Amino acid sequence: MSTANLTREETAARAAAVTVHTVRVELDVTGAPDPDRTGFTTVSTLEIETDGAAAGVDTWIDFLGEAVEQVEVDGAPQPVEWDGARIRVRGLHGRHRVRITARAAYSRSGEGMHRFVDPVDGQTYLYTHYEPADARRVMPCFEQPDMKARWTFVVTAPAGWRVLSNQPAVSTSVDGGAQRVEFAETPPLSSYITSVAAGPYHRVEGKWRRGEQTVALGVLCRASLAPHLDADEILEITRQGLDFFTDAFAYPYPWGKYDQIFVPEYNIGAMENPGLVTFTEAYVFRGASTVAQHEGRANTILHEMAHMWFGDLVTMRWWDDLWLKESFADYMGAHATAAVTRFPDAWVTFATRRKAWAYQQDQLPTTHPVVADIPDLEAAKLNFDGITYAKGASVLKQLVAFVGEDAFFEGARRYFAAHAFDNTTLDDLLRHLADASGRDVRAWSRAWLETTGMSTITLERDGGGAVLVQADPRPHRLRVGAFALRDGALVRTGGVDADVVGERTVLDALPAADLMLPNDGDLTYAKVRLDAASADAVAAALSTLDDALTRGLVWSALWNATRDGELPVARYLEIVRRHAGAETHSALRADILANAAFAVGHYVPDAQRAEERRRWLETTWTQLWHAEPGSDAQLAWARAVAGAAAYDDAKAGELRGMLDGAVPTPEGLALDPELRWAWLAALSATGHADAAAADAELDRDPTANGRIAHRTVLAARPDAAVRAAAWRAAWEDESLTNDHLSAMIAGVRAGGRRDLITAFDEEYFARIRGTWETRSIEIAGRLVRGLFPARDSLDLVDAWLAEHTDAPAALRRIVIEQRDHLARDLRVRAANVT
Numbered sequence: 078m079s080t081a082n083l084t085r086e087e088t089a090a091r092a093a094a095v096t097v098h099t100v101r102v103e104l105d106v107t108g109a110p111d112p113d114r115t116g117f118t119t120v121s122t123l124e125i126e127t128d129g130a131a132a133g134v135d136t137w138i139d140f141l142g143e144a145v146e147q148v149e150v151d152g153a154p155q156p157v158e159w160d161g162a163r164i165r166v167r168g169l170h171g172r173h174r175v176r177i178t179a180r181a182a183y184s185r186s187g188e189g190m191h192r193f194v195d196p197v198d199g200q201t202y203l204y205t206h207y208e209p210a211d212a213r214r215v216m217p218c219f220e221q222p223d224m225k226a227r228w229t230f231v232v233t234a235p236a237g238w239r240v241l242s243n244q245p246a247v248s249t250s251v252d253g254g255a256q257r258v259e260f261a262e263t264p265p266l267s268s269y270i271t272s273v274a275a276g277p278y279h280r281v282e283g284k285w286r287r288g289e290q291t292v293a294l295g296v297l298c299r300a301s302l303a304p305h306l307d308a309d310e311i312l313e314i315t316r317q318g319l320d321f322f323t324d325a326f327a328y329p330y331p332w333g334k335y336d337q338i339f340v341p342e343y344n345i346g347a348m349e350n351p352g353l354v355t356f357t358e359a360y361v362f363r364g365a366s367t368v369a370q371h372e373g374r375a376n377t378i379l380h381e382m383a384h385m386w387f388g389d390l391v392t393m394r395w396w397d398d399l400w401l402k403e404s405f406a407d408y409m410g411a412h413a414t415a416a417v418t419r420f421p422d423a424w425v426t427f428a429t430r431r432k433a434w435a436y437q438q439d440q441l442p443t444t445h446p447v448v449a450d451i452p453d454l455e456a457a458k459l460n461f462d463g464i465t466y467a468k469g470a471s472v473l474k475q476l477v478a479f480v481g482e483d484a485f486f487e488g489a490r491r492y493f494a495a496h497a498f499d500n501t502t503l504d505d506l507l508r509h510l511a512d513a514s515g516r517d518v519r520a521w522s523r524a525w526l527e528t529t530g531m532s533t534i535t536l537e538r539d540g541g542g543a544v545l546v547q548a549d550p551r552p553h554r555l556r557v558g559a560f561a562l563r564d565g566a567l568v569r570t571g572g573v574d575a576d577v578v579g580e581r582t583v584l585d586a587l588p589a590a591d592l593m594l595p596n597d598g599d600l601t602y603a604k605v606r607l608d609a610a611s612a613d614a615v616a617a618a619l620s621t622l623d624d625a626l627t628r629g630l631v632w633s634a635l636w637n638a639t640r641d642g643e644l645p646v647a648r649y650l651e652i653v654r655r656h657a658g659a660e661t662h663s664a665l666r667a668d669i670l671a672n673a674a675f676a677v678g679h680y681v682p683d684a685q686r687a688e689e690r691r692r693w694l695e696t697t698w699t700q701l702w703h704a705e706p707g708s709d710a711q712l713a714w715a716r717a718v719a720g721a722a723a724y725d726d727a728k729a730g731e732l733r734g735m736l737d738g739a740v741p742t743p744e745g746l747a748l749d750p751e752l753r754w755a756w757l758a759a760l761s762a763t764g765h766a767d768a769a770a771a772d773a774e775l776d777r778d779p780t781a782n783g784r785i786a787h788r789t790v791l792a793a794r795p796d797a798a799v800r801a802a803a804w805r806a807a808w809e810d811e812s813l814t815n816d817h818l819s820a821m822i823a824g825v826r827a828g829g830r831r832d833l834i835t836a837f838d839e840e841y842f843a844r845i846r847g848t849w850e851t852r853s854i855e856i857a858g859r860l861v862r863g864l865f866p867a868r869d870s871l872d873l874v875d876a877w878l879a880e881h882t883d884a885p886a887a888l889r890r891i892v893i894e895q896r897d898h899l900a901r902d903l904r905v906r907a908a909n910v911t
C-alpha cells in the first residue's frame with residue numbers, strides 16, 4: 078500500500094503523540110501564469126509539542142508534491158527523509174518549531190491547487206480543494222481532521238490579482254509585479270477545510286448584520302462569467318440562511334467574513350471551507366435556467382452554511398463519522414430551503430431526488446451503515462455517497478420526528494456549545510440529543526445508523542381492510558394516504574397513521590380508496606410498492622393529484638418497481654407519456670424525464686429498444702412544441718430532446734435547421750449556448766454534425782464550457798477511428814483536465830454505439846489497475862466508472878474480480894458497483910422480454 082494512504086490507526090497514534098498549535102504557510106504563486114512552471118514554492122512552519130518522552134518521538138508530516146528541499150527543527154537543518162508522501166521528523170521532545178521548504182505542483186485534476194487558464198481572456202485562476210486529504214498537495218501538514226491548528230496563510234501572487242483565504246487579509250505589500258498578502262490567523266481548523274484562491278476574480282460585495290455582528294459577504298467568479306452571475310439572489314439566500322442558522326444554533330457565525338466563490342473545473346458541488354466556500358461554476362447559469370436549478374443552488378448554499386457550525390466548528394474525529402457533518406448538512410439544506418427561501422417545496426425534491434440516490438446506493442453490494450467503517454483515506458474518498466448524504470439525512474428527518482424539532486435543535490445547540498473548535502464522534506451527538514429529548518436515541522441509532530439496506534413495504538387489500546407487508550422489517554412510523562377517483566381525478570379522502578414494526582401490520586379505519594399510498598408524507602425511509610388497484614389508479618390519473626409531494630412519492634414508487642423489474646418498463650413509459658407533460662414541479666419533472674430516458678436505454682429489451690427510442694423522441698418533441706412559451710417545462714423538454722436525439726435521428730433535419738436559423742424554434746425558447754451544444758452533440762452522435770460544424774459552434778462560444786462541449790461533439794462522431802482515438806486519449810493523454818476527460822468519455826459513449834467500442838472491452842480490464850496506481854483517485858475514478866463496458870454479459874467483469882482479489886479495496890468497490898448496475902440492466906431487460 079502506498080504511504081499516501083493514511084490509516085485510521087496510524088493517524089490516531091500520531092494525534093496521541095503530537096499536538097500541533099499553529100501552522101504558518103507561505104505560498105509563492107507568482108509564476109502561475111507561466112505555463113512552463115509546473116509548481117510553486119511552499120514553506121510550512123509548524124509549532125508542535127510532544128510529550129517529551131526520554132527516547133524522543135518520531136513522527137511524520139504529510140506532503141505530496143515535486144520536491145522537499147529543506148527540513149529544519151528549531152532552526153537546525155535535518156536530513157530530508159521523504160518517501161513521496163511522508164516527511165520523517167525524528168527525536169522530538171517537548172515543544173518544537175518545524176520548518177519545511179518544498180515545491181508543490183499545480184493541479185489539473187481539481188485536487189490540491191488547481192490551475193485554470195480562461196480561454197476567453199487568457200487569465201489564470203487558482204483555487205484549492207482538499208477534502209478529504211489534499212491539503213498536503215499544497216503544504217506540508219498533519220493531514221487528519223483531529224489535528225486542528227491555528228493557521229496563518231501568506232500568499233505571494235501577481236500584483237492586481239484578488240487573493241483570498243479563510244480569513245480576511247491583514248496586510249498587503251506590493252513589490253514590482255508581485256504582491257504579498259498575509260491573512261489573519263484562523264481559529265482552530267482542520268487541514269481539509271483551509272483554503273486559498275487567487276486570480277483576477279470578479280467580486281460582488283454585500284453585508285449581513287445581526288445585533289452586534291456584521292459579516293462581510295462576497296460572491297466571486299471568473300471575470301468572463303461576471304455577466305451571468307446573479308449575485309443578488311445568491312446574497313439574498315445567504316442572508317436568509319445566516320439569519321436562520323444563527324437563531325437555530327444560538328451560536329454566532331464563527332468565521333469572520335463569508336465569501337462564496339464559483340470556481341472552474343470543480344470536482345464536486347461545493348465545499349464548506351470556513352469563510353471561503355467554493356462552488357462549481359455549474360451554478361453560474363450561462364443561459365436559461367429552471368426553477369429546479371435555482372432551488373438546487375439555494376439548497377447547496379444552505380448546506381455549506383450549515384457546515385460552518387456542523388463540520389467546521391465541530392468536526393468528526395475521523396472519516397468514519399463523515400456522516401455526522403454530511404447527513405446533518407444535507408438535512409439542514411432541505412430544512413432551511415423550505416423554511417426561509419422562495420422554494421417552500423424543498424422537501425419534495427428531497428423525497429424524490431435525494432432519496433432516489435440513497436435507495437439506489439443502499440441496494441448495491443457495497444452499501445454500508447450510515448456510520449461506516451473507514452480504515453483509510455481511499456475508503457474515505459469513496460464514502461461521499463448516497464448513504465452518507467441522503468440516507469443519513471433521511472434518517473435524521475425521522476429522528477427529528479421522533480424527538481421533536483425543538484428537542485433536536487436544543488440538542489444541537491448543546492453540542493455546539495460543548496464541542497466548539499473540537500472533534501467528536503457519534504456518541505457525543507447522541508448524548509446531547511438524548512439529554513435534550515429524554516428519548517432513547519441509541520436504540521434509534523442501532524436500528525437506522527448502524528444497519529444497511531431498507532424495508533420494502535407493500536400494501537395488500539383484504540376485503541374491506543388492508544395489511545402492510547414489510548420485507549426486511551424495521552420500526553417505522555408512517556402514514557397510508559387514501560385517494561378516490563372522482564370525475565377522473567384522484568382526490569384525497571383520508572389516511573391512517575401506523576406504527577409498523579413486524580412483517581404484517583393490519584390497518585384499521587382506512588377509507589375505501591382507489592389509490593392507497595404507503596409512506597404518504599414521506600415520513601420514513603423505505604421502498605414502497607403500490608398494489609395492483611392503486612397502480613391502475615395512478616396510471617389513469619397520476620397527474621391529477623394536487624399535492625407535489627404525493628405525486629413525487631408515487632413517481633418514486635413506480636420508478637423503484639421499474640428498476641426492480643416488477644413494473645413492466647413499457648407500462649412505466651406509458652405512464653410517463655401520459656402524465657409527465659402535466660407535471661408542474663420543476664425538479665420532479667426533470668427527474669421523471671431523466672428516469673424515462675434511462676429506462677429506454679437500460680431496461681427496454683433489445684428487440685423493442687429502437688421502437689421505444691423513437692417513441693421517446695416523439696414524446697419529447699411533441700411536448701417541446703406544446704409547452705408554454707418561455708416556461709420551465711419548455712426548457713426541460715428541450716433538454717430532453719437533446720438526450721433522445723442522440724439515439725435516433727428522426728429530428729436531425731429540424732434540429733440542424735433550428736441551429737442554423739433556417740427553421741423557427743418554438744416560441745419563447747432561448748437557444749442559448751448550453752442548449753445549442755447539447756443539440757449539436759446529439760447530431761454528432763447520429764452522424765449529422767461534422768468537425769466543421771463543431772468548429773463553427775466553437776467560434777460562436779469560445780469559452781471554457783464551449784471548449785469542453787467541443788471535445789464531446791468531436792469525440793461523439795460515429796466513426797470507429799474517431800471513437801478509438803478518443804478512447805486512447807482518455808486513458809493516455811495526461812494533459813487533459815478533469816473536465817476535458819469527462820468530455821472525452823461522454824463522446825466515447827455517445828449514442829449508445831456499442832458497436833464502435835466493443836473492441837476495447839478487454840483492454841478496459843487490462844488498463845484499470847495500472848491506471849489506479851498511476852493516476853490520482855479523482856481521474857482514475859472518472860475513467861473506471863465512465864468507460865466501464867456496457868456488455869451483454871458479466872463474463873469479463875467477473876473474471877477481473879476473480880483475478881484481482883488483491884486489488885486496492887477502493888478500486889474493487891467501484892468495479893463491483895459498476896458490475897451491479899450492469900447486472901441490474903440485464904436482469905430487468907430479461908424480465909421485460911414478453
Ligand SMILES: [Zn+2]
Nearest residue numbers: 380384403406
Ligand atoms: Zn457537505
